[in-house]
Amino acid sequence: xxxxxxxxxxxxxxxxxxVLMMIGFYAMIGKxxxxxxxxxxxxxxxxxxxxxxxxxxxxGGSIPIxxxxxALQGAVDVNLVVNPLPHVLMLTAxxxxxxxxxxxxxxxxRIYRKYGTLEEDEILHKIETE
Amino acid sequence: MxxxxxxxxxxxxxxxxxxxxxxxxxxxxxxxxxxNISVHYVEQAVKETHVPNIVTAILGDYRGYDTMxxxxxxxCAGMAVMGILRRREDS
Numbered sequence: 001x002x003x004x005x006x007x008x009x010x011x012x013x014x015x016x017x018x019v020l021m022m023i024g025f026y027a028m029i030g031k032x033x034x035x036x037x038x039x040x041x042x043x044x045x046x047x048x049x050x051x052x053x054x055x056x057x058x059x060g061g062s063i064p065i066x067x068x069x070x071a072l073q074g075a076v077d078v079n080l081v082v083n084p085l086p087h088v089l090m091l092t093a094x095x096x097x098x099x100x101x102x103x104x105x106x107x108x109x110r111i112y113r114k115y116g117t118l119e120e121d122e123i124l125h126k127i128e129t130e
Numbered sequence: 131m132x133x134x135x136x137x138x139x140x141x142x143x144x145x146x147x148x149x150x151x152x153x154x155x156x157x158x159x160x161x162x163x164x165x166n167i168s169v170h171y172v173e174q175a176v177k178e179t180h181v182p183n184i185v186t187a188i189l190g191d192y193r194g195y196d197t198m199x200x201x202x203x204x205x206c207a208g209m210a211v212m213g214i215l216r217r218r219e220d221s
Contacts, residue, residue, distance in 0.1 A: 007151070014150040022143040030135030058164060059157035064172065064184040071176035079159040083168040084175075084184040091189060095200045099207035106211040 013054050020047035032120040034111070038104050045097045049090045056083030 008015065020043060027040025064084040066076060108118060115123050154161030171188060181187035189197055 026139040055163040068182040106214040
């Protein structure tokens with residue numbers, strides 16, 4: 001039992017991301033309002049971004065901006081600089097996320113113009129009765 | 131509708147939490163993501179690109195094409211939004 005508690009304490013960041021991700025997942029599949037579904041997708045994306053950035057964390061590490069003269073002479077301690085690669089990759093993911101959110105909002109606006117509602121079941125009812 | 135969604139969420143969350151057992155401890159400098167290619171970037175990026183900020187060096191130099199074609203992604207999204215929201219003149 002103590003081994004499990006120590007394991008959870010050492011990795012509690014992953015537990016937070018899983019909880020956030022499941023909040024977003026439930027909003028995506030359980031809610032009927034399209035805007036709420038989109039918000040759920042954004043929460044899901046945020047949890048993935050946080051997860052990736054946290055994989056690059058190092059205990060005692062500082063930001064990945066180096067002293068140029070010292071770095072040119074090779075005086076860099078890798079263990080004291082956090083991993084810059086996840087940060088770069090998540091910049092790309094943020095750009096894609098913003099694009100997807102924009103297109104989804106545009107599609108929702110179009111749906112609202114045609115059906116006058118954003119509730120999924122009401123839209124389905126209107127499609128069937130037309 | 132709500133109950134199956136809640137069940138699916140709980141099952142997926144439990145599987146993900148089970149999967150975290152294989153991850154490295156938070157902040158471990160020797161974990162797999164911190165010990166392969168990123169060591170090269172931290173040690174060599176300033177020598178190879180003369181940019182003190184390593185994130186900028188990777189974003190603008192090693193992954194320059196990736197960053198450039200991100201513009202294409204935004205352009206496509208903008209064109210899609212324009213196409214979706216345009217009102218036709220005859221209607």
